[in-house]
Amino acid sequence: AAADSGVGRHTGDLAALAPTGEELLTAARWARTQDTSEEFRTMLVALLRHMGADDQAERLLDDY
Numbered sequence: 001a002a003a004d005s006g007v008g009r010h011t012g013d014l015a016a017l018a019p020t021g022e023e024l025l026t027a028a029r030w031a032r033t034q035d036t037s038e039e040f041r042t043m044l045v046a047l048l049r050h051m052g053a054d055d056q057a058e059r060l061l062d063d064y
Helices: 009-016 021-034 038-050 054-063
Strands: none
Touching: 021 038, 021 054, 038 054
């Protein structure tokens, strides 16, 4: 939900959980199994970067 809706309530909820970069990457990789579109990948990368997981965003880009 955080990736689909952009920065807002869901990203705040996600930030409150204080996930590690690796946890965010694992979740993003799982989410990609549900939607393999380029547009969704772009949203996930943006979310990872917003959450401060820049290295993991680059790794997600390298996956595909």
